[in-house]
Amino acid sequence: MPEIFIDGQAIQAEPDQTVLQAALANGIFIPYFCWHPHLSVHGNCRICVVEVEAKGGSWLDISCNMPVTEGMHVLTDSEEVRAQRKAILQFVTLNHPVDCGICDKAGECTLQDYHFAYNGSPSISRDAKVHATKFFDLSKRIVLDNERCILCSRCVRFTREISKSHALGIENRADHSLVRPAEDRRFDDDPYSDNVIDICPVGALLSKQFLYKARVWYLEPTPSVCPGCERGCAVQIWHRRPEWRLNALDPRQNAEIARVTPLENPAVNGPWICNKGRDLARIFERARAEQPMLKGKPVELAAAIDAARRLIDEARHAVALVSNWGSNEELAAFKQALAGRFAASFVKRDRQPEPGERIEDDFLIRADKNPNTAGARALFDDAPAALPDGADLVLVWGEGCDFGRLPRGAKTVFLGSYLAPENGHADVFIPVSIQTERRGSYTNFAGTVSPFEPCFAKKPSVADAETLFAALAQRERATA
């Protein structure tokens, strides 16, 4: 364990650490653009410069590429370092358009923060800025603004080291350098491409879905879990802050998913997620079913619960198909309150892979496209190919059930969240809340439990499955 001194403070560093890693691990901040904890060291931005003190004098060097050595003395905030950082920021912004006013990154931009903290003066260059391509389509999802790009090459290294698509490179030289897709590869084929938007330290790589949708300080993140596959990556769902609620514009903007970003979780996904996780709005913002129904006839929620309770009471051989999109808490509530009333309860696979979707790879994406299969299987058996004949009541919880294959003559109680033709055919249909409206946790395929928080309010006519099961389990009361 070499001991090094950063700003006079003695630090026990790991032998294979660099000065930057040792400093960050001990709470000393050194700025960096091109360095990224999960990517290789490139050392092109020079902003992490520090002063190394030695007997024969001192010199400036970049800390991201400097291994620690025993007894080394480093200064991170000396006069020379500050002057050097200022000069580097002048250089980095030499051709930067400084169009923060219309840049989606503004507010969470590293360059903005560093410029404010370490430079603070306008450009001293007398030369005109070099203009480059604006809004170059890097893929169907990502647009590149070459004027804002500071050529840190994080995106290029991401495609080479993490997603392994090798789809990006830098062409031309000096201030004509451009990030471009490789000639023989399409960035569209990279299922992890959107991560480059997050790791871009400036606003050069922008999401087309999110382009000009909202300034980031109007949004807040809610920690959640991606339900796209059984990996269960930790994500942040960004939505409008309540204090910035819109009154005149489309009120739907107040309760919609603005964007989804990864939430770093070393046990599950690291700092990455796949593109499907970015498109959670496509899953959650489908047309919702909000009306309880008896055979297609709209009724009050309490009446629908009463009817379902009566059906469960009267059934002699009831079967339940349990959703593997239910949280651990809901599944436990079902097991505790209702499972005893059913002859058999099976786990149903709610969603199958969509056409064209990447099925499985060796990085994050898993073949089972449901979030809580492991949690559900711990409590219930897998569904057989055909339900046993003789069942006179089937409780279906969640989507993905073929009603045509249920036993003939059996009554159906359906708990669903989205508009579907089956809703009106079920004897009792009760709308239930979705993941963004409730608290809970999922267990992923490796047994890691990840919690999620609610970010939107549910409609009063929609039930929470966890409390609904307790209500369904109550035997005949005065209401009967």
Add this chain to the structure above:
Amino acid sequence: MTAKPFKRKAYWNEAELSWWERAYLFEILRGLGITGGVFMRNMWRWMTGRKGALTTYYPEETRPDYGRHNRGKHVLTQRPDGRAQCIACNMCATVCPAKVIEIDAAFDPDDPAHPKYPSRFEIDYSRCVFCGLCVEACPEDAIRMVKEVPDFPGADRHRMWLGKEELLGWKPQSDVAKPYPAKAGGAAKRGPA
């Protein structure tokens, strides 16, 4: 002679009344005389076709003597082709202490110099405090305040919004601070001639 003992007032401007004032009736009648006199004078002026009190009969009448820097209502300045100067950066909406400005931004691929523009720009005048911080925050001189007040008295406070079309109604013939130079070529692309 003994000095009168100091008496603390019950409140800071408690009146010290003489016996005549304490008698009440005479002073009340004098006050009624003053009020009635002013009323009669104004009434006489009104009946003879002149203006009585200083009251401005809003909204039929607005005062001509607003100060030059009166912050009356907002206008959105325009580019030579009639589009809004606004780049939808939301600085005004962010700085607004009453949070009354709401902007929907849109992407214009045809104009790489101004790719972001406001598709909607709404100001709620029922909550606006007319502080002018939006004008100060604007990096593009896109929003200004003129001395005239917004002209919508109404019974419904939820309908006191002005949209982009109304705010863009300001068309100065000449403006020293903003000379509206006609751009070569590109000006005829869109908007009114």
